[in-house]
Amino acid sequence: MDKECCFCGRKEQTILHKELNAMVCINCMLQLGGENDPFLPHNIISYLDRFVIGQEQAKRIVALSLFNHSRRVMFPDKLLPISHAFMIGPPGSGKTFIVEKLAEYAGLPCIIVDMNQYTRAGYIGKNIEEIIPLLIEKAGGDFEAAERGIIYLDEIDKKVYSGDNFNGDINGETVQQELLTMINGTTMPIAYWGNGGNRDFNTRRILFVAAGAFKGLNEIVEKRTDTRSGIIGFKPFIEEEEEIKGISPKDLIEFGMTKEFVGRIPNIATLDELTLDSLCSILTSAEESDAIKFKNLYDTMGIELEFAPEALNAIAQKAIKLGTGARALNGIVQTALRDITIELTLQRDVTKCIITEGVIKNGEKPLLLKRRQQAQMARA
Numbered sequence: 001m002d003k004e005c006c007f008c009g010r011k012e013q014t015i016l017h018k019e020l021n022a023m024v025c026i027n028c029m030l031q032l033g034g035e036n037d038p039f040l041p042h043n044i045i046s047y048l049d050r051f052v053i054g055q056e057q058a059k060r061i062v063a064l065s066l067f068n069h070s071r072r073v074m075f076p077d078k079l080l081p082i083s084h085a086f087m088i089g090p091p092g093s094g095k096t097f098i099v100e101k102l103a104e105y106a107g108l109p110c111i112i113v114d115m116n117q118y119t120r121a122g123y124i125g126k127n128i129e130e131i132i133p134l135l136i137e138k139a140g141g142d143f144e145a146a147e148r149g150i151i152y153l154d155e156i157d158k159k160v161y162s163g164d165n166f167n168g169d170i171n172g173e174t175v176q177q178e179l180l181t182m183i184n185g186t187t188m189p190i191a192y193w194g195n196g197g198n199r200d201f202n203t204r205r206i207l208f209v210a211a212g213a214f215k216g217l218n219e220i221v222e223k224r225t226d227t228r229s230g231i232i233g234f235k236p237f238i239e240e241e242e243e244i245k246g247i248s249p250k251d252l253i254e255f256g257m258t259k260e261f262v263g264r265i266p267n268i269a270t271l272d273e274l275t276l277d278s279l280c281s282i283l284t285s286a287e288e289s290d291a292i293k294f295k296n297l298y299d300t301m302g303i304e305l306e307f308a309p310e311a312l313n314a315i316a317q318k319a320i321k322l323g324t325g326a327r328a329l330n331g332i333v334q335t336a337l338r339d340i341t342i343e344l345t346l347q348r349d350v351t352k353c354i355i356t357e358g359v360i361k362n363g364e365k366p367l368l369l370k371r372r373q374q375a376q377m378a379r380a
Contacts, residue, residue: 039070039106045106048098051288053281054272055094061085061269062209067100069207072108073148076205082266084183086156087211088247089271091378092325095211099152108207109139111150116155118175128178132190132201143190143201150207153179157212160256176261183264184209210265220251274325279316282326283307283333290333291315294341303344310357318360336360 005024006254037043044063052059058139060083069083076234087095103110111134117126137145161173162325185204191197225246247270272279274282283291284307298305307315317335319328336359344350358364 005012039067041067044102044105048101048207048375051101051286052094053286054274054278055098058087058089058094058098058269058271061267062087062098062102065207066268067210068104069148069205070106073205075173082264084208084210084265085267085269086252086265087209087269087271088214088217090213090273090325092319092327093271093274094326095271096154097326099150099209099211103150109135109142110152111135111138111146111149112152112154114154115159115175118159128175128182129188131182132188132203135206136190137200143199148205148207150209153208153210155212156210156257157214157217157255161258168211172256173258176258180258180264182206183261192322200354208265210261214252214255217247217251217255220254221247224248224251245262274319276313276316276320279319279329280312283312283315283329290330294333294337297341298344298353301344303350306352308352308354308356311355311360314357314360332360336363 026349041060041063044066045059048059048063065083065085066344068081071078072080072083087099089095096112100110100112111131113134118128119126119336135149135151136143136146139149159175176358182203184201187200187202189198190201191199229237247268249266249268252262252268253259272278283289286292295305315329318332319325322328331364336355340355340359344353347368350368350369354367354369356364356367359366
C-alpha cells in the first residue's frame with residue numbers, strides 16, 4: 001500500500017486508517033478528531049469484538065495500550081504514559097491472536113518472538129539484539145514503520161530467575177535485563193540493507209507485549225489474597241486451571257520477574273480459560289471462526305453448510321480435552337470435514353450438508369439434502 005497520506009500526500013509518519021483502508025498522516029489524523037479517530041479505545045474494542053469472544057478485561061487493556069501507543073507516536077515530545085502490557089492466560093485463550101488483530105487494525109508491523117529460543121549474549125541460542133532486525137524485516141525494511149511497531153514477547157514466563165548463580169542465570173533473569181535495554185528505549189546501530197552500512201534505530205516508540213501462561217502464578221495470588229492462608233496447618237487446594245484474577249506487580253516479582261522489568265510494563269491483562277460455551281460462541285460468532293470459513297467454502301460449491309448445535313458442542317468438548325483452547329478448533333473442524341468436502345466436490349445435486357454430533361464424535365456421514373428432496377419439501 002502507498003505510504004502517502006490520502007488527504008495531504010505526506011509520506012512521513014503515516015498510519016493505516018482501518019475504516020478508510022488508506023494511509024493517513026498524524027496531522028490529518030488529529031484533524032479527523034472525535035469518534036473518527038480509529039485509535040480511540042472504544043473503536044479498537046469494537047474491532048476486536050468482531051473476532052474475539054469474551055476476554056473483555058484483556059480487550060480493554062490492550063485497547064488502551066494501543067491508544068497510548070498512538071499518542072506516543074503522534075506526540076513524541078510529550079511525556080505520556082507507558083503503553084507496554086503483560087498478557088497472562090492459559091494456552092489457547094487468545095493472547096497471540098488479540099495482539100495480531102491489534103497490529104492488523106493499526107497497520108503496524110508486529111513480530112511474535114518465542115522467548116524460549118533466547119539466551120544471554122555470548123551463549124548458545126539467539127541473542128536479544130537479533131529481535132530488532134526481525135521487526136525491520138517485517139516492516140519491509142522501513143525503519144520508521146518498525147520504530148513504531150509491536151514486539152510480542154511470547155513465553156516470557158520461561159525467562160524467570162533460575163537460581164543458577166554458577167552460570168550467571170544465562171536463560172532467565174539475565175535475558176530480562178537485556179530486554180530492558182530495548183524496552184527502556186535505546187538507540188542501536190542496525191545493518192542497513194540499502195547501502196551496506198549501519199543506521200541508527202530507536203526503540204523508544206515500540207510497543208512491547210510480554211505474554212505467557214505463568215503456570216503457578218494463581219497460587220501466589222491465592223496466598224496473598226486468601227486470609228485463611230494465615231491459619232496454621234491450613235493450605236487451600238488450588239486447581240491449576242483456575243482463573244487468575246487480581247494480579248499485582250508484587251505477584252509477578254515473586255513469580256520470578258525482576259522488579260525493573262515489571263516496573264516498565266505497568267499494564268496487566270488476564271485472559272480466562274475458554275469454557276465450552278465460549279468455544280461454541282467462537283465457532284458461531286467470531287468473524288474468522290473455522291466453522292464460518294467452511295460455510296464460505298461450501299458456498300462456493302453451491303452447498304449450504306449447517307452445524308447442528310450438538311455438533312458444535314462436540315467440537316468444543318474435543319478442544320477442551322486437547323487442552324489447547326481455541327487453537328484446537330481449526331484442526332478438529334478440518335479433520336471432520338476433510339473427506340466430506342472431497343466427496344461433495346464430486347456431487348452436483350447436493351444443496352445442503354448438515355454436520356451432526358455423530359460426524360464429529362464417530363466419523364459418521366453427514367445429512368445431505370439433494371435438489372429433488374429440496375424441491376419436494378418446498379412443494380409440501
